[in-house]
Amino acid sequence: SQQGEEDPQALSIQEGENATMNCSYKTSINNLQWYRQNSGRGLVHLILIRSNEREKHSGRLRVTLDTSKKSSSLLITASRAADTASYFCATDATIQGAQKLVFGQGTRLTINP
Amino acid sequence: DAGVIQSPRHEVTEMGQEVTLRCKPISGHNSLFWYRQTMMRGLELLIYFNNNVPIDDSGMPEDRFSAKMPNASFSTLKIQPSEPRDSAVYFCASSPTPRGSFITDTQYFGPGTRLTVL
Numbered sequence: 758s759q760q761g762e763e764d765p766q767a768l769s770i771q772e773g774e775n776a777t778m779n780c781s782y783k784t785s786i787n788n789l790q791w792y793r794q795n796s797g798r799g800l801v802h803l804i805l806i807r808s809n810e811r812e813k814h815s816g817r818l819r820v821t822l823d824t825s826k827k828s829s830s831l832l833i834t835a836s837r838a839a840d841t842a843s844y845f846c847a848t849d850a851t852i853q854g855a856q857k858l859v860f861g862q863g864t865r866l867t868i869n870p
Numbered sequence: 871d872a873g874v875i876q877s878p879r880h881e882v883t884e885m886g887q888e889v890t891l892r893c894k895p896i897s898g899h900n901s902l903f904w905y906r907q908t909m910m911r912g913l914e915l916l917i918y919f920n921n922n923v924p925i926d927d928s929g930m931p932e933d934r935f936s937a938k939m940p941n942a943s944f945s946t947l948k949i950q951p952s953e954p955r956d957s958a959v960y961f962c963a964s965s966p967t968p969r970g971s972f973i974t975d976t977q978y979f980g981p982g983t984r985l986t987v988l
Contacts, residue, residue, distance in 0.1 A: 790976065799874075799961055799979035800913075845913070855926040858903075858977065860913040 761789075761848045761861035769867040776833040778864040780846030781826075789822055790847045791831050794863070800845065803831075836868045872896075874980035876962050882986045888950040891983045894943055895964030903963040903977060904937055904947050913961075919945065920967065952987045959984050 792800040875894040963977040
């Protein structure tokens with residue numbers, strides 16, 4: 758199964774509301790990242806949080822990390838139509854002796870005007 | 871900075887044909903990654919290079935896939951012969967990976983190549 762799994766798979770909210778997405782992972786990590794992907798585009802890095810950090814902010818984004826629960830959340834405050842995209846969490850994992858960045862399946866976020 | 875550049879952006883080919891995807895990483899980045907994205911399997915790492923050397927190719931599906939990085943500013947992913955199940959979006963990403971950092975730190979993605987094999 759996936760190292761990182763997002764929840765929910767899809768989220769639809771009204772513009773101006775807050776959006777919260779969650780990510781759970783299975784093994785210990787050095788860092789966890791969130792990426793955004795607009796339709797038909799590449800992934801864009803949003804924020805990286807290290808395993809010794811509990812919370813990080815970047816503009817309207819707030820990321821929390823709970824290593825005891827092996828989970829993270831991404832909060833987007835005061836959502837805008839332009840926030841419509843898929844959001845992926847990515848965690849580092851050692852697979853067959855090699856360190857890799859493993860992406861979850863993503864949360865599709867739709868902001869309704 | 872132009873970001874990671876990939877070409878072509880779209881490729882339609884027939885089964886059995888050779889396909890070559892190209893990538894120019896961000897200048898100064900010493901790690902380069904090739905990913906494949908499909909609805910069924912999500913985003914999968916195929917191979918990555920560090921300082922032009924292939925480090926891990928365990929994600930390459932089979933011998934039909936090969937990747938090269940002849941210099942710090944260019945990489946190719948080749949599929950020969952192509953099959954319909956290779957249809958996907960292929961992304962190239964690069965990372966600065968400074969000394970002491972993790973290979974799994976921030977990655978910068980290109981726009982992708984959408985490959986359709988008929």
